[in-house]
Amino acid sequence: MKNITVVGVGYVGLVSAACFADLGNCVTALDINEERIANLRKGILPIFEPGLGEIVERTMRAKRLFFTTSYEEAVKDAEFVFIAVGTPEGVDGEADLQYVRMAAESIAKAMTQPLVIVNKSTVPVGTGDWVADIVRESQPSPVSFSVVSCPEFLREGSAITDFFNPDRTVLGSTDMDAAERVAQLHLPLRAPIMVTDLRTAEMIKYASNAFLATRISFINEISNICEALGADVKEVARGMGYDKRIGHHFLEAGVGYGGSCFPKDVKALAHMAQVHGRHPQLLQAVMDINAFQRHHVLTKVETLLDGLEGRTVALLGLAFKQNTDDMRDAPAITIAEQLHAQGAVVRGYDPVAMDVAKRIMPYLDMCDDPYVLAREADALIVMTPWNEFKHLDMKAVKEAMRTPIMIDARNLYEPAEMRDLGFTYRGIGRGYDGSSYAG
Incomplete structure (x- = not known):
């Protein structure tokens, strides 16, 4: 059993936290939204996702899933901290990384022992290096850490199935030992694990989604030609x-x-x-x-x-x-x-x-x-x-x-x-x- 913290209890964060807890790990899910955390402690979910409520209830009852608003509480015993906060669209179409920055700074200030920090949010290529710089600069005193990119490939509506039956797990890092440790977390899923560098892992996520979107637009273009012909x-x-x-x-x-x-x-x-x-x-x-x-x-x-x-x-x-x-x-x-x-x-x-x-x-x-x-x-x-x-x-x-x-x-x-x-x-x-x- 590993001690895992997940920062962010939105769609990706809550699903990941609940499913890692269901695999037998001890998971603390953190969010700065006090109302959302209070509701989760009562079993009230902020999103609708088939099967998620049952897993949250089961793992809370088994005392493997906890919710908090305190970084100190969430990070103190953690071996892995997953960043799963939102990256909304910015003014010019770029990803807005303000929540990633806030999470990285808060983790840095709260950590007292070595950590593997895992980027689960969909972030621009190069964000892994940027997060490492923020953590390093924000630490009150130096504590060793590594950054691993682990992009998510969950489909809304079938996220539980996707988590437990992934096509692959993609990991990127400059620290192969840290990547191997994150790989061990995913071994029970019995899916191919690809280990590469940080930027390539981040690009795989964007390229995958862009290709799927391209298929949708392609068939819609064909549909309009079908209507004409x-x-x-x-x-x-x-x-x-x-x-x-x-x-x-x-x-x-x-x-x-x-x-x-x-x-x-x-x-x-x-x-x-x-x-x-x-x-x-x-x-x-x-x-x-x-x-x-x-x-x-x-x-x-x-x-x-x-x-x-x-x-x-x-x-x-x-x-x-x-x-x-x-x-x-x-x-x-x-x-x-x-x-x-x-x-x-x-x-x-x-x-x-x-x-x-x-x-x-x-x-x-x-x-x-x-x-x-x-x-x-x-x-x-x-x-x-x-x-x-x-x-x-x-x-x-x-x-x-x-x-x-x-x-x-x-x-x-x-x-x-x-x-x-x-x-x-x-x-x-x-x-x-x-x-x-x-x-």
Whole structure:
């Protein structure tokens, strides 16, 4: 059993702390937000993530997971300190490292014995060296330490599965002994462990997210060409995916990517490239296509309604993806804002994200269920592909609407089935229906 401290109890930090505790380690999770820590001690989580609540409760009961706001308390017996604080987007697209700096300074002031400091936050290339300098400069008296980069690859909605079944663990350090010690923490996960230098490890995270975002923007570009030519992008993606060099993952056309990672990480990587005199044309195209997809969905509904003033538009799903309440850069925010700005009455329903969404979009009329959402609506836009939406009584949804117009921005439904029910249906790149292009 190792003594581990995790700084930050946001998405990555809380999942990492709970899962390391579930592996049998003694973990102290620290955050300077007193209300959040007080709630966690009562078992109230700040995020929705399937399975996380059960692990937090189990490991707290077993006295392997503790919560504190005190660096002195958290660091005094620690062998490893993971920095898992937020790195929000800065003014020019760069990652804002103010919370990383605060964490590094506070760790330095509290440490009294040698530590391995592990960067878990997604940070720009070179941050590991920068953190080492901050710790060295902030120590009241010299105490030995090492810095290891260990980027996270957790998907919201399946983070527990991802933690315990990773594709790989990436570690970067100039101290191979420290990297080996962090590797030992991950051995129970029985996944490949790659050890490299600090900057390469940091770059692997950005390159991975940028590539996945590129796949999403690529298939969305193809979907728009499919709409022009009468092909079905879902079938195109399926045919592409059988090629082992391509695969099926992240080839789902829709309203584009959102969330806390892809938008800011692609921007941050492009910013790093530009600062160093490179020209990230592909990354810029990825971002442009993603922004266009939201505009594309708005154009579809505006065209079908022949204007938005006074119309009631219902958003089915609000979170940026299913199985999370995360609204960070959710496409629904952009869509709702533009609908509202053009005079539409905007309603919303989401299984778990409505409380978060209401704080961001106070003008949104929240509904108790999808059938209330549909009542007297002029159009319905499918924004989040929750599994439960696949099993709705779509005949009842259609009958509740004033005009049964559906914009399926996630290609959740089959066009022919929806048209047979009486919907005026538009998906994303869904081909030709015999009389008109169906995109």
